[in-house]
Amino acid sequence: MIALAAFRLAAYVRSHRVFQALLLTLALLAIVHGSRAPRGAEATVLVDGAVLLVPVLAWAARSLLDTEPDRQREMSAVQVGGRGKEVVAGLLAAFAACAVFAALGLVWALLLGISGSPPPGLLLAGLILYAISALTGTALGALTSRAVLPSPAVSIMALLLGFLAMLLLSATSLYWLTVPLIPWMKAANSGELLGAFSTLAWISLAWCLIGLTAYGWLRRRS
Amino acid sequence: MRLTNVSFRYRRRDPLVIEDADAHLAPGDVIELTGVNGAGKSTLLRLLAGLARPTTGTISERPPVVGFAPDRFPASQPFTVAAYLRHMSRVRGGARWEPWAERLNMRHLLATPLGDLSKGSAHKVGLAQALMAEPGLLILDEPFAGLDADTRQALPSIAAEVAGRGGIVIASDHQGGLRGLPGLRHWSMVDGRLKEGTAAPAAPPPSQATVAVTLPAEELPRFLARMREEGFQARELDTAEEARELPPAAQGRETLAPARPRDTSATREAEESA
Numbered sequence: 001m002i003a004l005a006a007f008r009l010a011a012y013v014r015s016h017r018v019f020q021a022l023l024l025t026l027a028l029l030a031i032v033h034g035s036r037a038p039r040g041a042e043a044t045v046l047v048d049g050a051v052l053l054v055p056v057l058a059w060a061a062r063s064l065l066d067t068e069p070d071r072q073r074e075m076s077a078v079q080v081g082g083r084g085k086e087v088v089a090g091l092l093a094a095f096a097a098c099a100v101f102a103a104l105g106l107v108w109a110l111l112l113g114i115s116g117s118p119p120p121g122l123l124l125a126g127l128i129l130y131a132i133s134a135l136t137g138t139a140l141g142a143l144t145s146r147a148v149l150p151s152p153a154v155s156i157m158a159l160l161l162g163f164l165a166m167l168l169l170s171a172t173s174l175y176w177l178t179v180p181l182i183p184w185m186k187a188a189n190s191g192e193l194l195g196a197f198s199t200l201a202w203i204s205l206a207w208c209l210i211g212l213t214a215y216g217w218l219r220r221r222s
Numbered sequence: 223m224r225l226t227n228v229s230f231r232y233r234r235r236d237p238l239v240i241e242d243a244d245a246h247l248a249p250g251d252v253i254e255l256t257g258v259n260g261a262g263k264s265t266l267l268r269l270l271a272g273l274a275r276p277t278t279g280t281i282s283e284r285p286p287v288v289g290f291a292p293d294r295f296p297a298s299q300p301f302t303v304a305a306y307l308r309h310m311s312r313v314r315g316g317a318r319w320e321p322w323a324e325r326l327n328m329r330h331l332l333a334t335p336l337g338d339l340s341k342g343s344a345h346k347v348g349l350a351q352a353l354m355a356e357p358g359l360l361i362l363d364e365p366f367a368g369l370d371a372d373t374r375q376a377l378p379s380i381a382a383e384v385a386g387r388g389g390i391v392i393a394s395d396h397q398g399g400l401r402g403l404p405g406l407r408h409w410s411m412v413d414g415r416l417k418e419g420t421a422a423p424a425a426p427p428p429s430q431a432t433v434a435v436t437l438p439a440e441e442l443p444r445f446l447a448r449m450r451e452e453g454f455q456a457r458e459l460d461t462a463e464e465a466r467e468l469p470p471a472a473q474g475r476e477t478l479a480p481a482r483p484r485d486t487s488a489t490r491e492a493e494e495s496a
Contacts, residue, residue: 003312010309014300069296074273075351078290079313082272220275 004080004089009096012064018097021060025101028056033113042118046126047188049109050133051181053102055163057137058144060101061094062159065145073147087219091212094141098134106130125197129184132204136179139211140166148218179207223247223270223359223390225416228279230262230269239265243279243416245409249358249388252381254400257411263394264293264363266411270392271361285358285390293363293394295348297336303347304332307354314355322350325380327372340451342368353380360384362393371455378403434459 012018032052037045068076068090077086106126110118118126140162142148149155169175170182180200187196228243239262247253257263268274269281271290299306307319323329326346331339336347345368352360360381366374378400381391392409393400400406410417437445442458449456 003309003315007309007313011300016300069298071292071294071296072299074268074271075290075292075296075348076313077273078271078288079310079351079355081286 001080001085001089001092004076004086005092005096007076008064008068008090008093011067012093012097015067017063017067018060021056021063021097021101024056024059025053025104028052029105029108033108036115037113039116042114042116043122043125043188043191043193044185045113046106046109046118046122047129047184047193049105049113050102050126050129051185053105053130053133054136054140054166054179054181055160057098057101057134058140058159058163059137060097061138061141062145062155063141064094064097065090065142065147070146083220084216087216091138091142091215095134095138098137098141099131102130102134102137105133121194125194128197128201132179132201132208135208136204136211139208139215142215143211143218148215176203179204223281223283223285225270226280226282228269228276228281230265230274230277238277238414240269240276240411240416241414245416245418247390247392249390250385251390251392251407252385252400252403252405253390253392253407253409254398255392255394255409255411256396257394261411262414263411266416267361267363267392267394270359287355287357287359289352289355289357289360291345291348291352291360291362291365293367294341295344297339297344297347299336302333302335303328303339306336306347307350310351311354317354317356319350319354322353325376326350327370327376340368342370342373342451345369346373349377353384356387356389357384358389360389360391362391362395364395365393366395366397366399370450370452374399 029049032049033045073086076089077083080086080089109126140159144155144159144162146152146155149158166178166181169178170180175183180203183196184193184200184204187193187200224247225243225245228240229238230240231238243266255263255266265274267290269276270284271288272281272284273290301309303323307323311317311319323332326349328343328346328350331343331346334343336344339347345365349362349365352362362381365377369377381393381400382403384391408419410419435445446456446458
């Protein structure tokens with residue numbers, strides 16, 4: 001399974017599709033962290049960066065999963081010993097790619113986005129938040145990949161509208177019905193990030209797992 | 223391995239592609255699967271490989287290691303042949319692919335990007351990845367399509383080897399390439415129903431002809447390579463005179479090209495004997 005994940009990552013890099021997401025990530029980070037934020041705004045900078053990265057990470061995950069031709073996906077499933085292992089290997093590869101881009105975002109934010117060094121608690125929260133961002137991108141990208149949505153037009157629309165729906169729904173009192181992106185940003189702005197962290201993190205993780213499970217369920221026949 | 227009342231449809235309310243298939247496959251079986259286009263052969267192979275689940279019925283006792291060679295190898299991947307097979311070997315837990323590259327006569331292709339391969343060469347890569355892990359169930363979808371003559375001849379003995387060590391081989395095949403094998407079982411798909419019968423007798427050898435082609439000397443290597451790639455036996459003659467002295471009926475299907483033609487223009491002429 002790890003070997004199959006490595007194969008898919010290698011295909012993603014060697015096909016040069018990786019540069020699409022890399023360039024998009026660099027452009028986004030250059031804009032978001034164009035000017036260094038003043039002291040005291042570390043939490044806001046870290047959270048805004050993690051939230052805004054989600055659609056780019058979803059794009060990266062979708063692109064990685066779509067690199068493999070459909071017929072090769074079938075052959076991979078036979079070789080690795082079943083559809084389930086092939087699906088998990090694909091998700092592992094997608095998460096690995098998203099984690100690299102998310103790490104790039106975190107390092108950029110720490111080096112060029114903030115003025116002081118964040119306290120250890122905030123740093124740890126930031127680390128977990130970027131991991132959640134990578135997981136959210138993986139789930140959204142997987143759900144809009146070609147194996148689930150064969151039409152490229154429908155797929156890219158679903159990705160963008162899915163992210164917008166997450167933003168809109170999480171801005172309401174029903175924020176717990178999706179990954180609560182807006183509550184993350186609100187908590188950081190109001191200085192209550194660490195206090196609300198546990199609740200928001202569990203809701204986020206739960207929805208990521210639901211998304212990944214839905215992907216596995218949808219892939220059971222394709 | 224056993225199929226019990228297996229039926230399959232792609233979507234709810236779609237007509238059944240396969241209806242009530244019952245079969246038992248024993249270790250050592252080699253099965254030739256035939257049927258008209260759209261009869262459900264590839265669907266049946268996908269079900270056997272575990273790539274699709276029966277709508278009703280069950281498939282049980284599938285061997286743990288399955289090799290699957292599709293009818294069209296997906297060549298649009300950013301790897302050379304060697305890099306691809308190395309990755310597949312790791313996925314298979316370190317299976318040895320090098321002997322298969324040798325046996326399928328593809329060592330000269332190892333550094334070639336998959337996207338640059340001809341159909342037949344890409345098909346060999348698909349066969350190598352299916353064979354490398356010593357499968358207990360080997361599924362070949364149109365395995366003879368596009369293969370050169372040497373590999374076409376080697377494939378039945380490879381199938382017999384897999385069967386000889388207790389594997390099951392099933393191949394959808396319109397060309398009757400496995401019909402020389404003793405004990406070959408014959409399945410046919412007719413209107414979505416699986417029927418078993420005796421294998422048709424081996425087809426008579428195709429009529430053969432030998433042609434001589436005159437072409438500029440510098441084009442010779444490429445021409446010979448192309449002919450061999452397309453499955454013809456092609457060789458270079460010592461002199462143009464030898465080409466003129468061809469026997470009236472040749473034993474093989476050969477394209478014969480003289481080494482130093484007098485005519486070095488781009489015009490090609492062919493004499494056909496037999």
